[in-house]
Each structure stands twice: as C-alpha cells, then as structure tokens.
Amino acid sequence: xxxxxxxxxxxxxxxxxxxxxxxxxxxxxxxxxxxxxxxxxxxxxxxxxxxxxxxxxxxxxxxxxxxxxxxxxxxxxxxxxxxxxxxxxxxxxxxxxxxxxxxxxxxxxxxxxxxxx
Amino acid sequence: xxxxxxxxxxxxxxxxxxxxxxxxxxxxxxxxxxxxxxxxxxxxxxxxxxxxxxxxxxxxxxxxxxxxxxxxxxxxxxxxxxxxxxxxxxxxxxxxxxxxxxxxxxxxxxxxxxxxx
Numbered sequence: 001x002x003x004x005x006x007x008x009x010x011x012x013x014x015x016x017x018x019x020x021x022x023x024x025x026x027x028x029x030x031x032x033x034x035x036x037x038x039x040x041x042x043x044x045x046x047x048x049x050x051x052x053x054x055x056x057x058x059x060x061x062x063x064x065x066x067x068x069x070x071x072x073x074x075x076x077x078x079x080x081x082x083x084x085x086x087x088x089x090x091x092x093x094x095x096x097x098x099x100x101x102x103x104x105x106x107x108x109x110x111x112x113x114x115x116x117x
Numbered sequence: 118x119x120x121x122x123x124x125x126x127x128x129x130x131x132x133x134x135x136x137x138x139x140x141x142x143x144x145x146x147x148x149x150x151x152x153x154x155x156x157x158x159x160x161x162x163x164x165x166x167x168x169x170x171x172x173x174x175x176x177x178x179x180x181x182x183x184x185x186x187x188x189x190x191x192x193x194x195x196x197x198x199x200x201x202x203x204x205x206x207x208x209x210x211x212x213x214x215x216x217x218x219x220x221x222x223x224x225x226x227x228x229x230x231x232x233x234x
Contacts, residue, residue: 034221043208043224044162091160095222106152106212106222108162 002028004096006109013084014117021079021112023094029074030096034106035067038091050077084116120144121209121225128230130199137184138194138228140209146170150212151192152222153183157205165207168192199232206230 036044056069068080130136
C-alpha cells in the first residue's frame with residue numbers, strides 16, 4: 001500500500017511554544033489529507049480536512065487559529081499547534097487519500113505523540 | 118446519534134481460535150463504505166478490509182472477513198486462526214457517499230483484542 005510519513009514521531013515541548021507536524025505522502029499524490037487527534041484509549045477524532053491549494057475545513061469545536069493547517073503541495077500537509085498547552089497533549093495522526101484513485105483506502109501516517117509540559 | 122457503534126470495549130480470544138468483533142452503523146445514504154483498521158500499541162493505523170454498500174459478497178482478506186448484514190446495518194469483522202500478533206485495538210469506520218467520495222472516515226470507539234497463548 002501507499003506510504004504516509006509523519007515527522008516528528010514524538011515531541012515534547014514547553015507550554016506556550018508552537019509545534020509543527022509534517023505529513024507526507026511518499027509515493028503518491030494526495031489532494032486531500034485529514035488530521036485526526038486521539039486521546040489514550042479513545043477513538044480517532046477528525047480535526048480538519050486539508051485540501052491542497054485551499055483553506056482547510058475544520059470540524060466543529062476545533063480552533064482554526066490554534067491548529068494551523070497548510071497543504072502546500074500534493075505530497076505535504078503540515079499541522080502547527082500554536083501556543084501549546086498541556087491539554088493539547090495527544091496523539092496526532094494524518095491520513096491521505098490517493099488523488100484520482102478508487103478512493104477505497106485511506107492511508108495513515110504513523111502518528112505524532114505530542115507532550116506539552 | 119452515533120454513526121459507528123462498537124459495543125465491545127475489550128475482547129479475549131485463545132490463540133488459533135476465531136473471533137468476531139462487532140460493528141453497527143447508522144446512515145441514510147445508499148452509498149457508503151465500511152472499513153476496519155488495526156492499531157497496535159505503536160499507534161499506526163493499519164488498513165485491514167473494506168466493504169462497499171453495493172458489494173454483494175462479503176469482503177475477505179486472508180484471515181480477515183467482513184460479515185456484512187445490510188438490513189441489520191452491521192459489519193462485523195471475523196478474524197480466523199488468531200495469532201498473538203493480532204493483539205491490538207480494532208476500529209470500524211464508515212465513509213458515506215459514493216466510491217471515491219471526499220467525505221471523511223468516521224470511526225467507532227474501538228475494541229481492544231487480546232490474544233491469549
């Protein structure tokens with residue numbers, strides 16, 4: 001299957017700092033990427049849908065000014081957690097759909113574990 | 118209302134036995150897709166199997182099969198000949214809309230499967 005990478009895999013930061021997480025589709029182009037958040041032992045909650053060349057679509061309750069998403073190319077989307085606080089500590093997972101494909105599969109990155117001190 | 122319901126927070130199965138993980142869904146769309154993902158402790162989401170709403174036959178992928186009962190709106194995952202490496206969290210997910218739809222996946226709450234030696 002297609003490969004999606006995320007960087008970094010783990011990050012620890014101080015409260016008030018900003019953290020950028022990269023999501024890359026390595027061997028395919030992805031017009032649409034999705035950002036999920038997962039708390040321990042809970043399900044994945046969609047945060048936003050990232051569209052190449054346009055603004056991201058945020059889910060209800062997700063602050064767009066706090067979670068900045070940029071989808072600058074067909075292979076890269078970034079999520080920036082601005083002014084991070086301890087409650088932002090979570091597992092962030094990105095996902096990508098193949099552009100022009102059948103669209104049955106959605107490939108996930110390995111996730112980024114964010115810990116805010 | 119929950120779109121995807123997984124009623125089994127945890128399941129245990131003896132190695133080499135079969136196990137069924139339950140999933141029911143709720144949608145008014147005629148076209149939709151159902152997915153199962155495996156999430157080991159490392160966090161990555163591994164795609165297992167897909168069933169389209171118009172597929173007449175139940176999907177199978179190796180030891181995984183999907184027991185699709187459209188009238189009951191259930192899409193249970195059956196794992197045959199369980200292996201220790203099958204121990205993980207399993208998520209059922211649905212995408213509403215036609216094949217290739219840009220709509221996002223909605224996940225259930227997950228079932229933690231433990232395979233006993």
